[in-house]
Amino acid sequence: MPHHDLIVIGAGPGGYVAAIRAAQLGKNVACIEKEPMLGGTCLRVGCIPSKALLESSHLYEQASHGWKDRGIAVSKVQLDLQTMLDHKQQVVNTLGGGIEGLFKKHKVTRYAGHASFEEPGRVIVKASDGEQELTADHILIATGSSVASLPGVDIDEDRIVSSTGALSFAEVPKHLIVIGAGYIGLEMGTVWRRLGSQVTVLEYLDRILPGMDSQVAKEAQKIFTKQGLEFRLGCRVEGVSINRKGCEVMIDGQESVQGDRVLVAVGRRPNTTGLNLESINVEATDRGFVTVDDHFETSQSGVFAIGDVIGGAMLAHKAEEEGIACVEQLYTGYGHVNHDNIPGVCYTEPEIATVGKSEEALKEEGRSYRKGQFPFLANGRARASGHMEGFVKILADEQTDRVLGVHIIGAHAGELIAECASAMEFGASSEDIARCCHAHPTLAETVKEAALAVDGRAIHF
Ligand code: NAD
Numbered sequence: 001m002p003h004h005d006l007i008v009i010g011a012g013p014g015g016y017v018a019a020i021r022a023a024q025l026g027k028n029v030a031c032i033e034k035e036p037m038l039g040g041t042c043l044r045v046g047c048i049p050s051k052a053l054l055e056s057s058h059l060y061e062q063a064s065h066g067w068k069d070r071g072i073a074v075s076k077v078q079l080d081l082q083t084m085l086d087h088k089q090q091v092v093n094t095l096g097g098g099i100e101g102l103f104k105k106h107k108v109t110r111y112a113g114h115a116s117f118e119e120p121g122r123v124i125v126k127a128s129d130g131e132q133e134l135t136a137d138h139i140l141i142a143t144g145s146s147v148a149s150l151p152g153v154d155i156d157e158d159r160i161v162s163s164t165g166a167l168s169f170a171e172v173p174k175h176l177i178v179i180g181a182g183y184i185g186l187e188m189g190t191v192w193r194r195l196g197s198q199v200t201v202l203e204y205l206d207r208i209l210p211g212m213d214s215q216v217a218k219e220a221q222k223i224f225t226k227q228g229l230e231f232r233l234g235c236r237v238e239g240v241s242i243n244r245k246g247c248e249v250m251i252d253g254q255e256s257v258q259g260d261r262v263l264v265a266v267g268r269r270p271n272t273t274g275l276n277l278e279s280i281n282v283e284a285t286d287r288g289f290v291t292v293d294d295h296f297e298t299s300q301s302g303v304f305a306i307g308d309v310i311g312g313a314m315l316a317h318k319a320e321e322e323g324i325a326c327v328e329q330l331y332t333g334y335g336h337v338n339h340d341n342i343p344g345v346c347y348t349e350p351e352i353a354t355v356g357k358s359e360e361a362l363k364e365e366g367r368s369y370r371k372g373q374f375p376f377l378a379n380g381r382a383r384a385s386g387h388m389e390g391f392v393k394i395l396a397d398e399q400t401d402r403v404l405g406v407h408i409i410g411a412h413a414g415e416l417i418a419e420c421a422s423a424m425e426f427g428a429s430s431e432d433i434a435r436c437c438h439a440h441p442t443l444a445e446t447v448k449e450a451a452l453a454v455d456g457r458a459i460h461f
Contacts, residue, residue, distance in 0.1 A: 012040020014307030014319030015142030152239025356405030372453030
């Protein structure tokens with residue numbers, strides 16, 4: 001029976017990164033994955049394919065409407081959806097092959113099949129061509145999450161789709177109804193709106209992007225409405241039925257909505273089914289998330305868990321950090337994730353990016369803070385590139401000036417937030433950011449100016 005120092009179950013961004021890091025630390029590592037392609041939801045049917053479609057649909061929209069005021073006339077822009085989908089798949093396949101190459105380079109042994117525990121240090125891998133038992137000193141559960149649905153809504157990935165089906169519609173839907181105004185609803189709603197769909201977003205809460213700073217979320221809703229997304233807030237979807245005309249979405253206490261495709265984007269749930277965790281006494285919360293201690297160890301000694309399956313922000317980069325911290329802690333004695341400093345990015349246009357505390361969270365904590373805000377329309381590079389929407393907001397402690405949160409809605413916000421996350425990790429004050437030289441003309445100057453604005457001394461606004 002093959003024995004390894006570490007077995008990682010799941011080759012998503014949490015699992016494959018942890019496997020590589022453990023191999024770098026000299027360990028004999030195996031990774032078990034049930035899908036033919038490595039990379040998990042993020043690579044196969046999540047972050048990467050959605051970004052490929054967001055980029056392509058953005059180019060299509062720009063070419064269709066965007067450049068007349070720059071003196072560039074384009075005639076007869078045509079959509080070849082199949083080629084756009086093929087390009088997306090090529091990107092995914094190339095990156096999947098890349099992870100296989102990394103496993104070979106680091107001598108991580110890959111097992112294909114579904115893993116389940118026999119006992120704490122022993123798993124069985126079931127594949128279509130048979131079963132195999134493996135043992136290990138340590139086992140890391142990195143099985144991620146899957147799409148959650150709603151009672152009364154049966155996802156068939158044809159008419160009623162999850163994010164997976166919404167990445168591969170064979171035709172542009174005439175009217176796409178999106179349930180949920182979170183990351184997936186807004187990103188995929190944006191893709192299909194750009195390609196020609198009428199898009200209606202139904203959201204249970206009275207706001208979009210729950211958890212995000214509400215000033216930023218309000219601005220986002222204003223901008224997306226102008227772009228053509230229709231929002232209906234305060235709508236609790238109770239079911240979807242399929243009829244001759246398409247799909248009818250039933251809403252509690254309100255008139256139903258009729259469309260031809262429905263995207264369900266109401267969150268995700270942890271993947272623990274079939275792992276046989278009960279037999280090894282691994283505890284989970286009421287909602288099924290595996291519980292772990294500060295070192296990512298479960299209630300069963302020698303069994304660890306990281307990423308979506310333990311809850312918290314369901315983000316690829318959070319899982320990666322946890323995977324690395326878990327194996328470093330295990331093999332070097334040091335490893336830590338600062339969960340207060342995990343950036344989040346919504347890849348719409350403009351992008352929305354956030355790190356640290358929102359204004360509401362600070363108010364709730366009763367913490368006094370100062371706020372500096374700077375609009376993109378006052379930035380030279382933003383003007384030159386025609387990206388004037390949005391702002392950068394920096395929140396800093398009133399007494400110490402330490403940066404507590406940064407919230408950006410604007411062009412390339414997802415790139416700009418990296419500087420802010422780094423600064424916060426080093427415990428920077430807004431004055432520290434304000435005194436760092438930022439190249440001119442760049443969008444990054446908006447971050448410097450927002451930092452100056454905390455002290456009321458922005459130069460260009
Ligand atoms: P989400 O939790 O971000 O948003 C779900 C939304 O659905 C919420 O606003 C919720 O109020 C609403 N909702 C729930 N029940 C409803 C009902 N019955 N009727 C109407 N609205 C309802 O979830 P998501 O967008 O599905 O994304 C899933 C996970 O994937 C999230 O944790 C997200 O962070 C992650 N993700 C991240 C990115 C990114 O980083 N860019 C992209 C996609 C997904």
